[in-house]
Amino acid sequence: xxxxxxxxxxxxxxxxxxxxxxxxxxxxxxxxxxxxxxxxxxxxxxxxxxxxxxxxxxxxxxxxxxxxxxxxxxxxxxxxxxxxxxxxxxxxxxxxxxxxxxxxxxxxxxxxxxxxxxxxxxxxxxxxxxxxxxxxxxxxxxxxxxxxxxxxxxxxxxxxxxxxxxxxxxxxxxxxxxxxxxxxxxxxxxxxxxxxxxxxxxxxxxxxxxxxxxxxxxxxxxxxxxxxxxxxxxxxxxxxxxxxxxxxxxxxxxxxxxxxxxxxxxxxxxxxxxxxxxxxxxxxxxxxxxxxxxxxxxxxxxxxxxxxxxxxxxxxxxxxxxxxxxxxxxxxxxxxxxxxxxxxxxx
Amino acid sequence: xxxxxxxxxxxxxxxxxxxxxxxxxxxxxxxxxxxxxxxxxxxxxxxxxxxxxxxxxxxxxxxxxxxxxxxxxxxxxxxxxxxxxxxxxxxxxxxxxxxxxxxxxxxxxxxxxxxxxxxxxxxxxxxxxxxxxxxxxxxxxx
Numbered sequence: 504x505x506x507x508x509x510x511x512x513x514x515x516x517x518x519x520x521x522x523x524x525x526x527x528x529x530x531x532x533x534x535x536x537x538x539x540x541x542x543x544x545x546x547x548x549x550x551x552x553x554x555x556x557x558x559x560x561x562x563x564x565x566x567x568x569x570x571x572x573x574x575x576x577x578x579x580x581x582x583x584x585x586x587x588x589x590x591x592x593x594x595x596x597x598x599x600x601x602x603x604x605x606x607x608x609x610x611x612x613x614x615x616x617x618x619x620x621x622x623x624x625x626x627x628x629x630x631x632x633x634x635x636x637x638x639x640x641x642x643x644x645x646x647x648x649x650x651x652x653x654x655x656x657x658x659x660x661x662x663x664x665x666x667x668x669x670x671x672x673x674x675x676x677x678x679x680x681x682x683x684x685x686x687x688x689x690x691x692x693x694x695x696x697x698x699x700x701x702x703x704x705x706x707x708x709x710x711x712x713x714x715x716x717x718x719x720x721x722x723x724x725x726x727x728x729x730x731x732x733x734x735x736x737x738x739x740x741x742x743x744x745x746x747x748x749x750x751x752x753x754x755x756x757x758x759x760x761x762x763x764x765x766x767x768x769x770x771x772x773x774x775x776x777x778x779x780x781x782x783x784x785x786x787x788x789x790x791x792x793x794x795x796x797x798x799x800x801x802x803x804x805x806x807x808x809x810x811x812x813x814x815x816x817x818x819x820x821x822x823x824x825x826x827x828x829x830x831x832x833x834x835x836x837x838x839x840x841x842x843x844x845x846x847x848x849x850x
Numbered sequence: 851x852x853x854x855x856x857x858x859x860x861x862x863x864x865x866x867x868x869x870x871x872x873x874x875x876x877x878x879x880x881x882x883x884x885x886x887x888x889x890x891x892x893x894x895x896x897x898x899x900x901x902x903x904x905x906x907x908x909x910x911x912x913x914x915x916x917x918x919x920x921x922x923x924x925x926x927x928x929x930x931x932x933x934x935x936x937x938x939x940x941x942x943x944x945x946x947x948x949x950x951x952x953x954x955x956x957x958x959x960x961x962x963x964x965x966x967x968x969x970x971x972x973x974x975x976x977x978x979x980x981x982x983x984x985x986x987x988x989x990x991x992x
Contacts, residue, residue: 529915529916529933529937529953530937530940530941530944530950539937539940539941539944540940540941540944540950541944543949546952548949550944550949552944552945554945577947579947579949580949581949584907584908584969585908587947589947621901621902623902623906624900624901624902642946643942643945643946645945647941648941648942648945674899674900676894676900678890681899784934815937816934816937816938816941817937817941849941849944849945
């Protein structure tokens, strides 16, 4: 009853705010804070921002819980015309309320810490810890900017979400299309060893992505060594993003081969396909189908249907029903169907 | 009732603005960048997808405020996005550590900025441009 009341309070606040915020704020000002665009420090090119999200989960096989899922703070900026930096610290799932009471947990980590050297549009270099450029969800994953409370397993659980190393990237442009490339390498431990579900010490990979109008297609190829098991994983994948009118189709897949120290090889794959229909500027409906197969021969499927309300582009209120079967990843304690609700804001 | 009246006026104002003719807009720089600027390239400059001119100098796009007639005409004709879509785009860029273009209050301020800052590019209504600028692109009004 207590957490239902909390959830109702969050919903109430959002609905209270939404009519006031009828006009989305312009992000380009330098004189003050803008929701979704952070706080610029005058004309220095440095900006402070972050995001926060809460969620409510009610699975059929476990007790319902309300959690502060993410509190992230980041600062970034341009240093001259060719150098920029980014630092992000995050506290994840640090407060949970369920029928047993309130619990706190410190899960702070350094999400991103990198410096870019911008030599040219076709050649930039990134050094530090950054999001692995695989798929479309991982690189823009904060709850306020995504579509469902749950995150598809193909977007984070089948590859290391972060890399600490070196990346070369850029874009070639022709008259009709843009071709982005990323080449990345890691030959060391992570700056913060706690982040992500897959921990690596060696990784090499690349991605090519073609964008033409409202369509983009990406193809990554990655090989990495897992820190704890010393398994060597080689995978390739594909991602798709297409927008037609009020419809958005998004999908990702990865398929890999895992080679253990004893020489045995196993296969694993994951995929999702998601459709979003914008009913109005603020309301969208979402449907997603997922399927994954782990190296331990477990198969997982999930079907999600949801409603997304964005009173402002930087703010999201989500409701989702998800049916699941199987369990691929040991970090998930619940395997049943569930009702999810979430609120997130980018600030 | 008190809430409905401003909402109705706002709707009528938006409808009027959409019906109102948009002015000719010109994209201006202090000197020619040594390459042709198409509408698609102009969009890439103002979305910060392209950062450098052909000579290697940094491109510095400058915007007008979102309610300015020239900004609205530019966004519709070149960026092909409504205001809310652009805000959503810049929210994503914020998460990726990309600063949005500088916003200046008036066309006079844009012209002064373009005169002073190397690599700067801005847009003004065609009848406001002065002869010391290089016109990179003309965007016809409706």
